[in-house]
Amino acid sequence: MNDATMNNALMSNVKTTTKADVMTESKISAKNVQVFYGEKHAIKDVNIEIRPRSVTAFIGPSGCGKSTFLRCINRMNDTIDICRVEGDIAIDGENVYDPKVDPVQLRAKVGMVFQKPNPFPKTIYENVAYGPRIHGLARKKSEMDEIVATSLQKAGLWNEVKDRLDAPGTGLSGGQQQRLCIARAVAVSPEVILMDEPCSALDPIATAKVEELIHELRENYTIVIVTHSMQQAARVSQRTAMFHLGELVEEDDTDKMFTNPNDQRTQDYIMGRFG
Amino acid sequence: MTDATATLSNNNVRQVGGSLLVLDERTKKRNAAEARFRRMGQIAVMIGVLALIGLLASILSNGLSSFQQTYIAVDIHLDAAKLDKSGNRNPDEIAKVTTFGYMPLIQEAIKKKMAAEGISIDGLNAKAAAELISKEAPATLRNYVLSHIDAIGTTVPFKLLASGRIDGYYKGRVTMASAELDKNVSPEQLKLADELKQAGILTTAFNWDFFTAPDASDTRPEAAGLGVAILGSAYMMLIVLVLSLPIGVAASIYLEEFAPQNRLTDLIEVNIANLAAVPSIVFGILGLAVFINYAGLPQSAPIVGGLVLTLMTLPTIIIATRAALKAVPPSIRDAALGVGASKMQSIFHHVLPLAMPGILTGTIIGLAQALGETAPLLLIGMVAFVREYPAAPPEGFFDPASALPVQVYNWTQRGDPAFVERASGAIIVLLVFLVMMNLIAIILRRRFERRW
Numbered sequence: 040m041n042d043a044t045m046n047n048a049l050m051s052n053v054k055t056t057t058k059a060d061v062m063t064e065s066k067i068s069a070k071n072v073q074v075f076y077g078e079k080h081a082i083k084d085v086n087i088e089i090r091p092r093s094v095t096a097f098i099g100p101s102g103c104g105k106s107t108f109l110r111c112i113n114r115m116n117d118t119i120d121i122c123r124v125e126g127d128i129a130i131d132g133e134n135v136y137d138p139k140v141d142p143v144q145l146r147a148k149v150g151m152v153f154q155k156p157n158p159f160p161k162t163i164y165e166n167v168a169y170g171p172r173i174h175g176l177a178r179k180k181s182e183m184d185e186i187v188a189t190s191l192q193k194a195g196l197w198n199e200v201k202d203r204l205d206a207p208g209t210g211l212s213g214g215q216q217q218r219l220c221i222a223r224a225v226a227v228s229p230e231v232i233l234m235d236e237p238c239s240a241l242d243p244i245a246t247a248k249v250e251e252l253i254h255e256l257r258e259n260y261t262i263v264i265v266t267h268s269m270q271q272a273a274r275v276s277q278r279t280a281m282f283h284l285g286e287l288v289e290e291d292d293t294d295k296m297f298t299n300p301n302d303q304r305t306q307d308y309i310m311g312r313f314g
Numbered sequence: 315m316t317d318a319t320a321t322l323s324n325n326n327v328r329q330v331g332g333s334l335l336v337l338d339e340r341t342k343k344r345n346a347a348e349a350r351f352r353r354m355g356q357i358a359v360m361i362g363v364l365a366l367i368g369l370l371a372s373i374l375s376n377g378l379s380s381f382q383q384t385y386i387a388v389d390i391h392l393d394a395a396k397l398d399k400s401g402n403r404n405p406d407e408i409a410k411v412t413t414f415g416y417m418p419l420i421q422e423a424i425k426k427k428m429a430a431e432g433i434s435i436d437g438l439n440a441k442a443a444a445e446l447i448s449k450e451a452p453a454t455l456r457n458y459v460l461s462h463i464d465a466i467g468t469t470v471p472f473k474l475l476a477s478g479r480i481d482g483y484y485k486g487r488v489t490m491a492s493a494e495l496d497k498n499v500s501p502e503q504l505k506l507a508d509e510l511k512q513a514g515i516l517t518t519a520f521n522w523d524f525f526t527a528p529d530a531s532d533t534r535p536e537a538a539g540l541g542v543a544i545l546g547s548a549y550m551m552l553i554v555l556v557l558s559l560p561i562g563v564a565a566s567i568y569l570e571e572f573a574p575q576n577r578l579t580d581l582i583e584v585n586i587a588n589l590a591a592v593p594s595i596v597f598g599i600l601g602l603a604v605f606i607n608y609a610g611l612p613q614s615a616p617i618v619g620g621l622v623l624t625l626m627t628l629p630t631i632i633i634a635t636r637a638a639l640k641a642v643p644p645s646i647r648d649a650a651l652g653v654g655a656s657k658m659q660s661i662f663h664h665v666l667p668l669a670m671p672g673i674l675t676g677t678i679i680g681l682a683q684a685l686g687e688t689a690p691l692l693l694i695g696m697v698a699f700v701r702e703y704p705a706a707p708p709e710g711f712f713d714p715a716s717a718l719p720v721q722v723y724n725w726t727q728r729g730d731p732a733f734v735e736r737a738s739g740a741i742i743v744l745l746v747f748l749v750m751m752n753l754i755a756i757i758l759r760r761r762f763e764r765r766w
């Protein structure tokens with residue numbers, strides 16, 4: 040009882056200071072976000088500011104709502120019939136849940152990489168070219184070739200696939216497929232890239248490559264990554280947000296979170312005491 | 315109590331620490347059960363295979379002979395005095411000569427042929443000799459004359475159909491003994507047929523007419539063909555394909571991808587599943603009530619048959635298409651939406667191509683079902699005796715026509731045993747079409763699946 044009150048006090052403290060710090064330079068800002076799956080209250084009053092050109096990691100025990108909150112940012116939850124979102128999520132100050140916003144346009148700006156690599160069952164070239172094509176980003180074949188090449192380069196895949204662009208994307212190894220998916224997301228020139236446990240299906244070497252890639256992408260993109268691996272969060276992110284039972288427990292610089300968290304629950308989680 | 319446990323453990327429980335080389339009771343029992351099950355499965359498969367072989371053998375042995383037909387080659391003098399009495403070659407007047415007017419020409423020709431070959435059979439008059447030739451022949455001659463007015467007065471070689479009994483003689487259906495009792499054929503006629511065969515006048519050839527000729531009346535099975543039935547079935551399949559594929563796929567996509575989950579869509583879903591199980595004759599009654607009695611469409615027309623079969627096929631296609639759409643991994647949809655494709659783009663660019671093999675298979679299975687469907691067609695009058703070919707589509711959709719399975723049914727109802735052969739032949743044709751459709755399904759599936 041006592042503990043809880045103390046935690047709450049600490050939490051509100053954290054929130055206010057964080058907000059004050061980054062108000063001016065936040066890329067994504069969520070206010071009073073609530074998410075319901077039918078009756079189930081999956082996200083409870085989450086407020087968070089995400090900084091541009093940095094990596095923010097979402098951690099927390101399984102089922103705490105990390106994916107749910109991530110999918111709110113590019114409105115992927117719209118595809119789930121029973122899902123209802125309340126509150127505001129603004130990107131560069133524009134509320135993505137404004138009725139005037141078309142989620143299709145939003146998703147070109149906020150790309151997504153999924154847990155399981157999911158390349159289209161088409162050629163490597165087609166996988167990358169699909170996004171630019173439907174958004175009309177290239178007028179000529181040569182322009183498209185250029186986009187495909189730079190996207191694959193940015194995803195660190197170019198050298199491995201440049202000789203077989205017309206081979207099926209599904210024929211690549213798991214790690215290569217995931218980097219192909221990152222290239223596909225990058226190809227439409229997004230500003231934000233959301234990654235939902237992008238390495239959970241990969242072996243350690245492929246994971247290291249993707250982490251390295253995230254490190255490079257940070258210079259140009261705002262990246263939000265969900266991870267169940269504390270080490271990964273520590274390695275790739277500058278900021279970390281801890282979720283628990285649909286609440287945002289705390290959000291802070293990654294260094295501080297892992298050395299000196301404010302909240303007992305964060306400490307427990309990091310120490311491996313639950314989740 | 316302890317005793318019971320002891321025996322139990324002896325018989326049923328694996329001996330802990332027993333030798334690997336000695337099978338314990340339990341393992342032996344399990345192996346025996348497996349062997350028994352395997353044998354039962356083999357027997358079941360064998361029964362199925364035997365039934366299939368028996369079925370095919372009976373159909374083939376009865377029906378293959380319908381692809382052969384006996385013909386008699388005669389030179390017919392198209393006597394101007396009989397066909398064009400006034401002599402001015404007026405088509406209208408020539409058309410007034412009925413098929414009866416052509417009978418004497420055939421009699422004359424046979425008589426001449428027999429004389430030329432030196433064939434004579436005791437107790438066989440000229441009229442009886444001419445009966446070797448099908449009753450269809452005068453009509454064949456008449457049609458020829460009406461389209462070749464110039465030929466009147468000349469002698470033209472014809473290969474005319476032999477009568478059903480003579481044809482049956484060479485297919486083993488008719489024997490000298492049976493001819494004694496048969497008022498339609500006499501042993502003398504069979505003898506003449508043998509002589510003619512010896513002289514190379516009576517021959518057996520591939521029966522192309524079976525695929526092209528229209529149906530014929532009860533008394534001339536030798537002339538009956540599947541032409542109108544094949545056309546009618548083809549027209550109906552065309553209608554079914556053109557209507558049910560787009561409607562079925564559109565309905566499935568809407569239900570599967572767009573429709574909200576509520577009571578109404580649940581109800582629709584249940585009803586589609588139920589419709590697939592509705593006996594086909596019910597669709598026939600519906601077709602009769604709605605398309606013919608209410609909408610006033612003509613009876614026996616492929617359009618009505620096509621519409622009824624479309625209604626029947628739709629549930630099959632919708633169920634297959636929805637299953638195919640459901641089987642496309644959701645991650646593909648996510649991937650497309652994730653790069654900013656609209657829902658429609660994600661469906662048409664990614665989901666539909668992946669679902670295509672399933673959709674096509676479902677469609678072709680639905681079409682194959684429709685092709686073999688008989689009951690609803692009987693109700694909408696497609697069982698009528700139709701000798702006129704329907705016109706080319708789209709007008710032909712409204713002309714009377716028959717359909718393959720109905721033609722089979724129809725022929726099995728006829729009295730002359732020669733129609734048994736025709737019906738079996740028609741079944742073979744139907745089966746060949748079905749096999750072809752299934753092959754197309756397999757090829758299309760391979761084609762689409764080869765793209766990994």
Ligand SMILES: Nc1ncnc2c1ncn2[C@@H]1O[C@H](COP(=O)(O)OP(=O)(O)O)[C@@H](O)[C@H]1O
Pocket residue numbers: 076079081099100101102103104105106107108119
């Ligand atoms: N499509 C859905 N329908 C209903 N409930 C869902 C759905 N997706 C997630 N949930 C529920 O929402 C909660 C949060 O899930 P999720 O965001 O996937 O958690 P995490 O990614 O942190 O493991 C869980 O309790 C889960 O059961």
Ligand SMILES: [Mg+2]
Pocket residue numbers: 105106107235
């Ligand atoms: Mg998750």
